[in-house]
Every structure is written in structure tokens, then in C-alpha cells.
Amino acid sequence: MTYENSEYETMPYAQAWQALQNSTIHYKGRPVGNLAACDPSVESLNYDQCFIRDFVSSALVFLIKGDAEIVRNFLVHTLELQIKQRQLDFLEPGRGLMPASFKVMHDGGEEYLKADFGERAIGRVTPVDSCLWWLFVLRAYIRATGDLSLAHSADFQKGIKLIMSLCLVARFDMYPTLLVPDAACMIDRRLDIDGRPLEIQALFYAALLTASELLLDSQENADIKQAIANRLHPLADHIRHHYWLDLKSLNAIYQYKGEEYGELATNEFNIYPDSIPYDELSRWLPEGGGYLAGNIGPSRLDCRFFSLGNLMAILSGLTTASQSQAIMHTIEQRWDDLIGKMPMKICFPALKDRDWKLLTGSDPKNRPWSYHNGGNWPVLIWLLAAAAIKTGKEEMAREALKLAASRLPNDDWPEYYDGKNGRLIGKEARKYQTWSIAGFLLAKELLSNPEHLNLVNFEEVPMYAIPLAS
């Protein structure tokens, strides 16, 4: 079904498309990415770089607009920045890791790309999500262009394999989820998302599916392909079961006894009901609603709603079809909380008072209802639109897009909004933030032609079709 509305062909879309093109970075005369922001009013700090995760929405817009060259260049050059050397000394990032960002540098007449793997970032955070997003962009590029030869080239095969090896190598425990350091994804400051945050798990699942699709069948790939196949089923099963929160699971948790020892324990993670906001949740969870929790660990269940993780879980098929419906139903029923006046809230609710102090380390940028701590991020609208199309909820996404269109251009495309309902322009938000512009354009393109969903959607893999461990 195509969404017909001529307003979508007019302002502010033309203005946004122009602004997106204006932010293009060139390297050796060819487009290679976009600046994170083009706000002339403040010091650039690292906003003069191209961030891998920020470029995702831009890449998708360029692909839809028929401009595949910049995406191809981005993929090729960021792959060159990937750590390739065998590394056993921990003086460098792990092999397979991709940088958070890069910048075009000039040395005399020579240009080169300088990568940042977190060694210059505030708080020295590690961009675990970069290599997962890179695979996501690669798959979209192939779907848009049909150019499988790029992914099948020796360099790309090696790069994909390195990413998978980094993610699948033996570590210390037995969960199928990825254990990552704090602030290793879009929420790149401390916000109590260390451990096994949902966002990383959803991206990881999509990355496993992508690598499984793109790695050639060969003798040398046999082990890694088997390892990928072995991981998919347990990962999906673990998330669908342990991360899922709805009234039924909340009732089960509410009845949990602690201190269960042995293989048959029902309360496997030893969650104490008193640690859960069961009173608030029992009122907040809509009938028929549900969502994936933010994190799970020993005696820990993070009940906050994280939008990127939940929406990516829908797109990647990490959730079942009925779970996906329940998540979209929750967003619809809790519109004021999760969409408010600017789609959409990065997480809900905010950490406040002592919780804020303890769990953010008193971070003033992440004060309650600001920035990552319950701020509203325009870039997320494309994920909302894509998930809405996939679940037959386009009307919701159209409403959200209207809200965004009524404010974003007038506010000069801020990075984020503050306040419980997202009515304040983010206290430290840059203007002309590229992914706010691109996310908005992308949502519009998806709603105008839902076939573009193909670029970011993963068809559900029937569980019986996922090979079990041999």
C-alpha cells in the first residue's frame, strides 16, 4: 500500500534533503559520509566527524534517492578503518571492532581518515554498536542496488568474518546475549545500561542474520557459519522469554521467591519482586500490551522501555509477531509518554533523584527528562515508521510524522528534545543535527513507499528453520 499525500513532496522535505546533502563529507574528491551536525553557532568538538551510527539513516535516505555511491564509499572506507591485526595485548581495540567515528584529515596535500575508537570520546566509551550498524548498512546497500559482489569481495568477507569472530568468541559466561561495557551504543554515556542492554542484543541479532546471509558457503567459513546458526535460536529464545514484560510475566515476577538453587529454579536470575516497580507497571502496562525489558542480570531486571531496542527487535524479527503487535500497542496506548510532542522518547521513564545520581554518576547532561535520560530523539522516528509499517500501524507513524514536521524545521532540526513530553529543545542540543534531518526524511520516504521497508526489514525466520547446534 502506498501512502498518497502530496504534502509529502513539498516543504519541509525539500529543505531537509538540501540540508542533508550540505552535510556531506568528501574524501579524495568523493562523498564518504555526513558530518554529525552543521551548527555554526557552537564549537564543533566531535560533531565535525562522521559517526557510524549517525550515518545509518543518511545512508538509507541516499539509497532510496538512488544515490548509492556515498554509501558504497562509506562502507569501503570504514571497512579500511576496522582493526584487522591479531590482538592479544589490549593496547588496541579488539580485532573486528569498528570506530565510533572518523574525520578527514589533511597532511600537506595528502588526505587521510582518522578514526576514533573511543580513545578520544568523553568517558572513553567503546562503540560496540558500530560494527553491527555497519552490517546493517551493508545489507541495505545490497538490497537497494543488487550489488552482491561488494559483499562477496575478499575484503568484505574478511571484515564480516572479523566482526562475527569478535562477537562470537568464547567469553566468561553462558548467556547467548552479548556482554558489553557501559555506554557502548547510542546511549554512549553512563545510564545503567552496562551488561546486556537490549539495544545491543537487537542489533546483534540483525547482524547475525546479515552475516549468515552474506558470508559465502566455503570450507573456511564453515565454522563461523555454524557458530552463527548455533547462536540465533538461543538468542531469540532468551530475549523472547527472559526480556519480555507484559501483565502475565509481571504477575509471574511478582510471585517470585528468591534464593532458588538448582537447575529447576523458576526465578533463574534471582529477581526480588521488591526491586521491580510493580505498582507503577501494573498501572502503566496497557491491556494487551507488552515490551522488551532493557537489561537482565543477576538480581537485575531493568523495566525501562527503550525505544531503539524494541523497534529494532521488531524489524529484525527478534520478537514474535504477537510480541511486535504488543509493543506497537503499548506505544499507541502510552502515546503521551513514549511519543509526546516529538517522536520519540529514547527511554521511559527517566531516572530521578537518588537513582539519577547513582546510576548516571551525577551526569548533568543526563538529568531527568533530558538527553539520553528520557529525552525525545527525532532520529528515532524512522524506526517507529518502519516498525509501524511492518505491523500494519502506519496511521500511528503518520501522526508522529505530522508532529515532527510541525516543529523540527522551525526549531532548526535539533539533536534532541527535553521534558517529559518533549516540548523543550534539548538543553545542549546541536541544531542541524544530521540524523534528525535524515531520520525525518527516511520516515517520510518509508511512509510514501512502504516497499522501502525491504531495506531495513528482516523476514521472520521460522524457529524450525534455524539450524540447531550440531
Next chain:
Amino acid sequence: MTYENSEYETMPYAQAWQALQNSTIHYKGRPVGNLAACDPSVESLNYDQCFIRDFVSSALVFLIKGDAEIVRNFLVHTLELQIKQRQLDFLEPGRGLMPASFKVMHDGGEEYLKADFGERAIGRVTPVDSCLWWLFVLRAYIRATGDLSLAHSADFQKGIKLIMSLCLVARFDMYPTLLVPDAACMIDRRLDIDGRPLEIQALFYAALLTASELLLDSQENADIKQAIANRLHPLADHIRHHYWLDLKSLNAIYQYKGEEYGELATNEFNIYPDSIPYDELSRWLPEGGGYLAGNIGPSRLDCRFFSLGNLMAILSGLTTASQSQAIMHTIEQRWDDLIGKMPMKICFPALKDRDWKLLTGSDPKNRPWSYHNGGNWPVLIWLLAAAAIKTGKEEMAREALKLAASRLPNDDWPEYYDGKNGRLIGKEARKYQTWSIAGFLLAKELLSNPEHLNLVNFEEVPMYAIPLAS
């Protein structure tokens, strides 16, 4: 210098030695370890198993008493339980991991050992420390017996190499410390020690030194030995610099500006002074004192004093000689807080009120000043005694041992004590807890003959003697 005191040859030591021997587990007719506790008054749960970390103090007592056989059997059989298979599917623990505990099972006339890697443990926690403690016991065994041939056997060489590979494999970030899941060591329940807890780092440093000493020089070991050598210096440097808290570093942190971007940032981890209990610390830190913080991450500096990590840092030489002196000085000056009426406090201060609720997940066993959350653990006295001998503070350790002797036997050797000063027997403490008995005996043996320090001490490696990365 030998500590002369005939009371050390009398009760309660004879009683303790008898109780330790009574807890011995036999496997195929030979001693192989000790039960965690022999308390007939309560259900055994998993206290009928031999825990790797619990056996450490027993092993050292047996070695000092000239009974090396049980230690050798323990080393051989736990090595057999180590995960040896290549593992890329995460359905099993990582290759190289050692179990938390094992139990002798009977199947008809056959005996076998059943290992627990955390899959039956409360909260499903991962015993990362087991493989590090195993190396510690192996080294002590060799120092006591001179039996290097055991460590040089093919099986042991392979086991050591697997442990090192597990610890040194490329992961997601660039710190030389080990990122581990929550509750991966002696504190095996949630207590906000996830990430890079000091205890694991100190054990890891000792393990690197041990492996470096025991791995044969061969072509096939060249890579792993180089990787070990490459890691030692950055790890020690990182801990000595970033984890160290004294009045000088507290003053530096107190002046920190947030939001520093770039390679030259002085506040590398973006710590906000408001997140630090600077008022309490400025009063608590004694003149000339200092200690290693519990953890570091983005916007996170855990200022609690953790005894095991600090004492093991002294023994392993992870701290400089002057830092070691400052730690012991802190313990001496804050005797009521850190020793109290039962040596010694596992960590100080306790998490209370909302902090307890948030950071333990409302764990009733870890209520303030109980169990891991500021309880007193008799087993720690052997680490205190060893560190005291190393730093010339034997008198402190003698005082502590007197305190312990006056209460432990009368209280039937509880697992832990509660209350700010440790005057209450632990609310859920087992009695006849083996490592309370063994820790007490070991402290006595160390003080009676300080030459036994050799079993657990690591001579300081001059930094210039640690090969740098090639």
C-alpha cells in the same frame, strides 16, 4: 623472623585442624577437596560441594602441614573439569573456564565429579575467579613441593594456556583490565561490582605472573607469553594510576571538570565530583593512607574499600611498595571500620536505603552490614596476615588473630558476621564453614613462620623488567 608463642600450638588450633580434616572429600579413595561447610543444623543446598575459591585457604594449610597429596589431587581433577572444547556457540561456558564448585556423585558403583559453572547457582552467576584462583593454588603447590613437573606436564601446560587465552582474547575495549559479568568472584551476588571489579583485576595480575613463570619457553607458547608480557605493565600502570585513592588523588578528582573531549583530557573517565562521597572520604582517609578503588568505568568510580582486592594487590605486587604501606596504614587507622570485632570487613561502607535497593536489587541477604554488603568474613584474616607480614605490620595481624581466636571457636566457625563492627553472627551464616576454619589456621601458620609467605607472595617485578609490547 619467627613469631614465638606457645599458645599457637594449643587450642583452638588443634580443634580447627581437626575440623578442617573432617571436612575432606574423597574421590575414588583419595582426598580431593573440602566441603564448603559441615553444619548439621541446616539443609546443605550447595554447601556440600567443594568450591574452588573456598579451597584456596585449605590448600595452603595442607601444603604448610606437609600434606601435598590433597592439593595435587584437587589440581589434577579440577583441571579435568575445565572446559576444553572449542566453543563458538555460547551454549556452554567459554573454553578455559573453571567451575565454581564440584561434587562427588555416585552412579551405581561408579564415582564421578559433577561440576557447576554457575548453571545451578542462585542468580546464574559466572565464576570468573575460579581459573585465576586455580593458578594461585598451583603456584603455591610448586613452591611448597618443588614439583615443577606437574605444571610442565602437557595437560597442565594446555590448561594454563586455555586460561590465559580466555582472559587475553580480543574483546570490545581498550582497557588492560578484565570486563566481567556481575558477581563473578567472592562477592557472587549483585552488589554493584559488575564491570571491572578490583578483586578480579588483582587475581588476574597474579594469574598473569604465574602463567608467565610456569609456561614453558617453546615455539608454540611464544605468542601467549608475549601477550602476557604485553599486558602486565599496562595493567599495573592502569590500576596504580586510575584506581588509586588518597588525599592527593581525591583532591584532583574534586577539581575535575566534566565533558572533556580529546586525547589530552585529564578526567579520562568523565567522573563528576558530585558522584563521589568527597565529604565523607576527606574525613575518612587517614593522613598518609590510601587504597585502591573498587571499580572504574565511564562516569563511575566506586570509592568503597574492598578488602580482598586491596590485600591481593599487595601480595601480587600490583601496588607499589609505598601504596602497599598506605593501604595497611589505612586498615590500621580505620581499625574499627575495617576490622571491628572480627577480622575483617569484606567491603566498607555498606550500601544503604535507596542505594541498597537499586544496587543489590533489594537483596535481603545483602542488607546493610550483612553478608557481602559490609559483613565481616573470617576467611579474610589470612590475606590480612600475609599482607601484614609482607609490609612489616605483623603486630596488626597478631591483634586481629587474637580477636578471631576469642570468638570463632566459641561461635562454631561461622561463615560471616554482621553489624557495623561485626559483633553479630551472620544472619544466614553456616557454622563450621570450612574456609573460616582454614583462613584462621593459615593466618596462624603464616604468623608462626613468616617464611610461608613465600607460598602466596609475588616478588615485585620492577617495571623495567616487564617486557614492553614488541
